Amino acid sequence: MSKASASGKIILFGEHAVVYGRPAIAVPVSHVRAQASVHATHDDEVTIDAPDIARAFALRDAPDDDPLATIIRLTCAQFQVAPRGFRVQVRSTIPVARGLGSGAAVSVAVARALADFFAREVSREEISALAYEVERLHHGTPSGIDNTVIAFEQPVYFVRGRTVSPTRTEQTGMETAKGENVRESRIESFHVARPFTMIIADTGVPALTKVAVGDVRRAWEQNRDEYETMFNHIGTLAHNARVMIEQGANEELGGLMTVNQTWLTLLGVSSPEIQTLVDAAMNAGARGAKLSGGGRGGNVIALVDEVTQDNVMRAMRSAGARDVMVTRVG
Numbered sequence: 001m002s003k004a005s006a007s008g009k010i011i012l013f014g015e016h017a018v019v020y021g022r023p024a025i026a027v028p029v030s031h032v033r034a035q036a037s038v039h040a041t042h043d044d045e046v047t048i049d050a051p052d053i054a055r056a057f058a059l060r061d062a063p064d065d066d067p068l069a070t071i072i073r074l075t076c077a078q079f080q081v082a083p084r085g086f087r088v089q090v091r092s093t094i095p096v097a098r099g100l101g102s103g104a105a106v107s108v109a110v111a112r113a114l115a116d117f118f119a120r121e122v123s124r125e126e127i128s129a130l131a132y133e134v135e136r137l138h139h140g141t142p143s144g145i146d147n148t149v150i151a152f153e154q155p156v157y158f159v160r161g162r163t164v165s166p167t168r169t170e171q172t173g174m175e176t177a178k179g180e181n182v183r184e185s186r187i188e189s190f191h192v193a194r195p196f197t198m199i200i201a202d203t204g205v206p207a208l209t210k211v212a213v214g215d216v217r218r219a220w221e222q223n224r225d226e227y228e229t230m231f232n233h234i235g236t237l238a239h240n241a242r243v244m245i246e247q248g249a250n251e252e253l254g255g256l257m258t259v260n261q262t263w264l265t266l267l268g269v270s271s272p273e274i275q276t277l278v279d280a281a282m283n284a285g286a287r288g289a290k291l292s293g294g295g296r297g298g299n300v301i302a303l304v305d306e307v308t309q310d311n312v313m314r315a316m317r318s319a320g321a322r323d324v325m326v327t328r329v330g
């Protein structure tokens with residue numbers, strides 16, 4: 001039997017703007033994980049068992065856009081092996097549709113387990129590229145930050161590749177004239193000079209990243225100048241945050257997070273539930289708080305120190321947070 005796992009993730013700065021070529025910062029959340037195992041079987045079938053989402057099915061019956069089937073098909077195609085004679089089991093402790101990267105983590109874990117099963121060496125870049133293809137099923141224009149931070153499992157400063165097009169040179173990084181994605185993204189790992197603590201609090205509202213990304217896209221199409229300006233502000237925040245993290249100026253980070261939250265609200269991806277948790281965290285002494293991921297629901301993150309941590313957790317719970325976790329960055 002072959003086994004592998006992959007972490008969850010949070011985006012600290014720059015979600016949404018990252019789709020449009022601005023930098024973003026994401027970090028792994030290693031204590032929530034997706035796990036995959038692959039067992040040899042004695043028939044020609046490939047079966048998939050994902051009890052946490054109540055799914056059990058045969059690969060041959062799965063539609064083309066099924067994420068679990070897709071990562072198996074793509075990984076086998078990459079290894080030039082026929083998918084047959086094994087069973088894949090997937091388990092995960094990463095909440096689904098909460099901005100914690102559960103989809104990308106499942107893809108990475110499955111690709112890694114299959115690599116082990118077929119005794120292949122695969123780089124983190126290759127695993128990330130396979131997971132990226134599945135992310136495209138979840139929403140058509142993913143920046144690639146989720147699969148990257150999860151495949152590398154380290155803090156990343158990520159800049160999506162720019163469009164290279166004979167007819168268009170927009171900063172959307174979306175497609176060539178032929179409609180193909182061009183991915184020459186820049187992935188930089190960076191040094192966390194002084195570890196810091198984030199509270200991750202779940203609004204309890206599941207939200208599809210695809211919907212929020214689509215709404216931002218439509219708004220951007222109608223008002224490009226305004227949205228480009230907002231993306232620039234968010235990109236600058238992500239850039240400055242990296243400098244602060246590298247210098248160990250953690251106290252400054254909170255303010256940047258709160259400003260980022262304001263821009264996300266103006267982009268239209270916050271929600272009353274998110275704002276309630278942000279306000280509760282700030283009133284209880286957090287240094288900064290914002291949504292993390294696609295928004296509209298999902299998780300709120302809050303920067304805390306030792307003195308405020310328990311208070312902030314309590315306040316976010318009282319304000320309606322479903323699950324509250326603590327993660328240490330660095």
Ligand code: PMV
Pocket residue numbers: 011014015016017018019098099100101141142143144145146209213292293294295
């Ligand atoms: O909701 P998540 O965790 O998948 O994060 C999405 C981040 C976005 O910037 C909104 C989209 C993207 O592809 O980067």
